[in-house]
Amino acid sequence: MIRVLDARFLTTAVEEKGWPPGDAPEIAFVGRSNVGKSSMINALTGRRKLVRVSNTPGRTRTLNFFDAVLEKDGLRRTVRLADLPGYGFARVSHAERASWERMITTYLERRTSLRGVVAIVDAEVGATEDDVRTLAYLVNAGRQVLVAATKLDRLGKAHRKPQLAAIAERLSVPRDTVLGFSATDKLGVPQVWESLWMATS
Numbered sequence: 354m355i356r357v358l359d360a361r362f363l364t365t366a367v368e369e370k371g372w373p374p375g376d377a378p379e380i381a382f383v384g385r386s387n388v389g390k391s392s393m394i395n396a397l398t399g400r401r402k403l404v405r406v407s408n409t410p411g412r413t414r415t416l417n418f419f420d421a422v423l424e425k426d427g428l429r430r431t432v433r434l435a436d437l438p439g440y441g442f443a444r445v446s447h448a449e450r451a452s453w454e455r456m457i458t459t460y461l462e463r464r465t466s467l468r469g470v471v472a473i474v475d476a477e478v479g480a481t482e483d484d485v486r487t488l489a490y491l492v493n494a495g496r497q498v499l500v501a502a503t504k505l506d507r508l509g510k511a512h513r514k515p516q517l518a519a520i521a522e523r524l525s526v527p528r529d530t531v532l533g534f535s536a537t538d539k540l541g542v543p544q545v546w547e548s549l550w551m552a553t554s
């Protein structure tokens with residue numbers, strides 16, 4: 354069992370010089386705009402309002418860093434979480450989108466303390482073109498990826514396993530790297546932490 358002893362906001366950054374020091378193993382959360390990245394961090398840390406959640410897509414526009422102090426089997430570890438702006442948000446200009454993309458890819462390619470990436474997809478929608486592209490990009494960049502299919506609460510129980518298998522197939526990743534999740538129903542929280550604990554070991 355993994356316990357979250359503490360979770361706190363660290364800093365916000367746009368450019369590399371604003372990133373916090375790489376003195377803790379880091380996990381980044383990526384996914385389409387409005388998919389539920391910020392909600393997932395709140396659910397994982399058990400803090401309702403650690404990260405701002407919104408009905409308006411494109412709410413998170415900067416890199417936001419959080420520290421979570423974890424404990425498992427008497428071992429304590431600080432893991433740094435990076436909430437990234439979502440991709441695929443249509444209602445911004447080309448220039449703005451290009452600058453977001455640069456901010457995200459610079460981070461994903463250059464961040465040396467980054468141990469793994471949680472790629473979040475919508476369980477109800479399934480993996481989109483954008484998700485497929487992002488997964489391929491992350492794998493190609495040599496990043497260790499865990500796929501979290503969130504909003505699983507929106508799927509009837511009988512549809513969940515087949516949908517997770519379909520997502521794995523579409524993203525061309527092993528079935529056991531796709532975990533179901535729900536921020537509202539708190540599904541998958543221990544499983545995601547176990548996976549992140551291993552990634553940061």
Ligand SMILES: Nc1nc2c(ncn2[C@@H]2O[C@H](COP(=O)(O)OP(=O)(O)OP(=O)(O)O)[C@@H](O)[C@H]2O)c(=O)[nH]1
Nearest residue numbers: 386387388389390391392407411412413439504536
């Ligand atoms: N039913 C359900 N709704 C969710 C879940 N997670 C998030 N939501 C809702 O989805 C919307 C977007 O959630 P956010 O966590 O802000 O999404 P985000 O990916 O951080 O969005 P951006 O920062 O805009 O990219 C909000 O209305 C949430 O309440 C979930 O597990 N189940």
Ligand SMILES: [Mg+2]
Nearest residue numbers: 390391412413
């Ligand atoms: Mg967000």
